[in-house]
Amino acid sequence: METRIDRIKKQLHAASYKLTPQREATVRILLDHEEDHLSAEDVYLLVKDIAPEIGLATVYRTLELLTELKIVDKINFGDGVSRYDLRQEGAAHFHHHLVCLECGAVDEIQEDLLEDVEADVEKRWNFQIKDHRLTFHGICWRCNDLGADKPEKDA
Amino acid sequence: METRIDRIKKQLHAASYKLTPQREATVRILLDHEEDHLSAEDVYLLVKDIAPEIGLATVYRTLELLTELKIVDKINFGDGVSRYDLRQEGAAHFHHHLVCLECGAVDEIQEDLLEDVEADVEKRWNFQIKDHRLTFHGICWRCNDLGADKPEKDA
DNA sequence: TACCAGTTAAGAATGATTCTAAATAATAAG
DNA sequence: CTTATTATTTAGAATCATTCTTAACTGGTA
Structure with a gap:
């Protein structure tokens, strides 16, 4: 291989x-x-x-x-x-990131998520998209005490 | 006033x-x-x-x-x-940007666009979003010779 | 062997940002 | 109105990430 x-x-x-x-x-x-x-x-x-x-x-x-x-x-x-x-x-595209404001952890989202948004932007702003950068800032599952477990594996 | x-x-x-x-x-x-x-x-x-x-x-x-x-x-x-x-x-949120790879111009998108995506991310990744950063890289309407005019005003 | 283009290490140079110290202005107390 | 206290400022030094420069080294080739 x-x-x-x-x-x-x-x-x-x-x-x-x-x-x-x-x-x-x-x-x-x-x-x-x-x-x-x-x-x-x-x-x-x-x-x-x-x-x-x-x-x-x-x-x-x-x-x-x-x-x-x-x-x-x-x-x-x-x-x-x-x-x-x-x-x-x-x-084809850059993946997205979740940055935790509490602990600083950076998790990745491999899914695209933006297909619809991109189509919209290309049409309405007449902008030919080559790549994108999307980062969410917030509180991650680890710091969110509400008894949640790691979610990415379920997605 | x-x-x-x-x-x-x-x-x-x-x-x-x-x-x-x-x-x-x-x-x-x-x-x-x-x-x-x-x-x-x-x-x-x-x-x-x-x-x-x-x-x-x-x-x-x-x-x-x-x-x-x-x-x-x-x-x-x-x-x-x-x-x-x-x-x-x-x-409530940071606005988005269109960065032109040709001429370097930076245009702004004031609309949110991400409401659906955010709801999805919050649920599936159990991540409490406080803010986001979204930038598209590509070719702007000015450099796209295809006879287009400034689109933002029409939006 | 001598040559040539690509690659490298080391350290200097650059450029953005932050820190430090001393000066200044604003505020509060007498 | 003074004096003490605190916040804010300036100028320049210091720091930190990154890039540049120079000379040395590599492998291929005539």
Whole structure:
């Protein structure tokens, strides 16, 4: 079976870039932390464990390259740091986020949800949508004491 | 008639802050540029014209204060600068933005559009929504040569 | 071997934002 | 009206994330 890394390697080659050891190490870290929303600094510290000779600037350049190729998404929750997420394979659009104002947790919504809204906007504002960013700020299920359990698995 | 400034003054007083001359000058600039999406630096340069002795740090502090009081919204389009928008009076939620990938123009959508989506998210993810951020990236009506005219006025 | 384009590390440079210290203005008490 | 107290301000230093610069290194190739 073709691994995720192999497919990323092909994507790089298709754009005539190489999967250098530094880039591979960076991608591996991203794969190992798919659930998190790592900052460039976070990635750097983690990559150093498996490739100690790497430089911070290289991590930045790699993340920028992966963003250009739509392999990762660069997100900004307004806290002054850019965060990087592996994009779901085959996803046309950026996924959404739920940011908890209490505990700071960031959960993801993989579903689109915006199909109707987008059609409406394209028509009425004559705007050709290429991508979107949607973030909800509020209180997550963990902080909402009302005896609720984790809901995403039920959805 | 009570002016917008008066009402903002009351909001400040209600939170036991004062409308100092520097704060008033800053608010006036924001009122005069409601259509734009000014960065802190932009605001600073404009405020200096009417209150030359103001410091950049004061502008930052003022904008931060106004953000806390929900008088302005702090936005981040991912270009490394925070921008500030006067919130529509009475608006419960943040308004949305259309960012053009061609010309960089930023248009606003004042309508909510997300009522149905929010109800769905609150129920299924057990997440109590306080606010949202929605930005569409694409090609605006100006850059879309297909002979279209400004659509927002028709909406 | 010598060359060439792509890639890298290290650290300097930049740019936005926040912090610090001292000065100033407003407020309250006597 | 003074004096003490507190909030607010300025200017510039400090910080933090990010990008740039330079020189070194790599792999492929004539």
